[in-house]
Amino acid sequence: xxxxxxxxxxxxxxxxxxxxxxxxxxxxxxxxxxxxxxxxxxxxxxxxxxxxxxxxxxxxxxxxxxxxxxxxxxxxxxxxxxxxxxxxxxxxxxxxxxxxxxxxxxxxxxxxxxxxxxxxxxxxxxxxxxxxxxxxxx
Amino acid sequence: xxxxxxxxxxxxxxxxxxxxxxxxxxxxxxxxxxxxxxxxxxxxxxxxxxxxxxxxxxxxxxxxxxxxxxxxxxxxxxxxxxxxxxxxxxxxxxxxxxxxxxxxxxxxxxxxxxxxxxxxxxxxxxxxxxxxxxxxxxxxxxxxxxxxxxxxxxxxxxxxxxxxx
Numbered sequence: 582x583x584x585x586x587x588x589x590x591x592x593x594x595x596x597x598x599x600x601x602x603x604x605x606x607x608x609x610x611x612x613x614x615x616x617x618x619x620x621x622x623x624x625x626x627x628x629x630x631x632x633x634x635x636x637x638x639x640x641x642x643x644x645x646x647x648x649x650x651x652x653x654x655x656x657x658x659x660x661x662x663x664x665x666x667x668x669x670x671x672x673x674x675x676x677x678x679x680x681x682x683x684x685x686x687x688x689x690x691x692x693x694x695x696x697x698x699x700x701x702x703x704x705x706x707x708x709x710x711x712x713x714x715x716x717x718x719x
Numbered sequence: 720x721x722x723x724x725x726x727x728x729x730x731x732x733x734x735x736x737x738x739x740x741x742x743x744x745x746x747x748x749x750x751x752x753x754x755x756x757x758x759x760x761x762x763x764x765x766x767x768x769x770x771x772x773x774x775x776x777x778x779x780x781x782x783x784x785x786x787x788x789x790x791x792x793x794x795x796x797x798x799x800x801x802x803x804x805x806x807x808x809x810x811x812x813x814x815x816x817x818x819x820x821x822x823x824x825x826x827x828x829x830x831x832x833x834x835x836x837x838x839x840x841x842x843x844x845x846x847x848x849x850x851x852x853x854x855x856x857x858x859x860x861x862x863x864x865x866x867x868x869x870x871x872x873x874x875x876x877x878x879x880x881x882x883x884x
Contacts, residue, residue: 605819610875612819627862636858636883637865640875643819647870661863672829673836696830696871711833713867 583611583641590629590644597622599646611642616649620659620716623648650717656689656700658682659716667708671697679706686718743798745769751796752776759792761785765806767793772800779809821848822872834867841881848874855882 583606584591594602594615599622602615617623623646630637630644650656658665658681667679671694681687681702690707691699697709743751749769756762756776762785765778774793780786786806793802822830828845835841835852841864842854850873856864861883868876 603817605817607819608874610819614819627866631862636861636878637876638878640877640879643869643873643875645870645872661860673833696833711867713834713863713870 582606583609587611587613587630587633587642590626590633590642593629594626594646597625599626600649609641613642613644613646615646617646618649619719620648622646647712648717650689650692650715652689652691654689655686655718656698656715657718658685658687658710658714660714665710665714667700667702667706667710668697669708671709675709678708679704681710687715689715745771748772748774748796748798752793752799755792755796756789759788762789762792765789769799772798773803774799774801775803775805777805778807780806781809783808820872821874824848827871827873830871831868831873834871835864838864843868845873850876851880852876852878853880855884858883 584604591604591613594613598618599615600618603613605612617626626644626646630642634642660683662683664680664682666677667681668675669678679702681700685702687703688701689698690701692712693699694709696712698712698715699707700710700715701707746769749767752767752769752774756765756767761781765776765780768775776789776793780789786804786808789804789806790802793799824845824847827848827850831843831845831850835843838856838860840855841852843850843852845851850868850871852868865876865878
């Protein structure tokens with residue numbers, strides 16, 4: 582049933598080349614996971630999601646499709662406009678050890694933590710940044 | 720002349736004894752085979768039989784490389800004429816069960832705290848895997864918030880109490 586409601590989204594993910602795509606339904610919630618080839622594909626999927634379920638209000642879908650970036654590759658800071666904090670450890674309770682500007686391209690060092698990626702700026706500042714504000718550079 | 724013959728007979732007998740001794744008996748080969756198998760954890764569950772230098776190995780191995788290790792390892796043992804590899808490769812492990820990964824409450828609470836940090840007018844609590852979001856948010860920022868919250872892998876998100884402006 583939910584697979585039908587979100588069929589357009591699942592189809593879009595398949596067509597756009599989302600890899601490791603997993604679609605599962607459990608206790609009235611649909612879970613869609615996968616690796617998006619780019620930030621643009623992720624944007625497109627969220628647009629479809631918002632169209633099917635305005636304001637994401639139904640609470641019946643968990644869409645976790647992230648743009649994949651390889652360790653050692655370059656990633657871009659995709660904050661709205663502000664600087665991105667680089668912290669000593671993975672968590673907002675950790676002290677800030679550096680900043681990366683909006684749109685700045687930095688190096689992804691390690692993805693050992695899902696939410697917090699270890700990054701290094703061109704100035705050599707190294708620390709953890711919130712992964713949702715980072716996108717692979719194609 | 721008789722003496723010479725006797726010496727020859729004794730000498731050839733001695734030769735035979737030496738050569739027969741230097742050729743390992745099946746049971747000795749089997750001991751070596753079993754020692755070799757048990758020294759390799761990938762092969763330790765296998766059994767082996769030896770008949771006239773021909774080793775027959777049976778049992779189940781995890782993969783193809785373990786299977787070829789049987790031949791490589793046993794053919795080096797002295798006295799082994801041939802290795803009959805009757806081992807079978809175990810079926811690959813069952814594919815991962817189709818159950819969504821849901822973050823445990825403690826880890827989820829931390830992840831949610833990080834996710835809403837840049838949205839000071841939003842509040843969130845975690846209850847049995849469900850993120851309950853309240854407060855208010857600009858509609859333009861709603862998607863960013865939801866992307867972050869959904870990436871924390873909750874059971875679901877209840878945003879009915881969240882006012883969109």
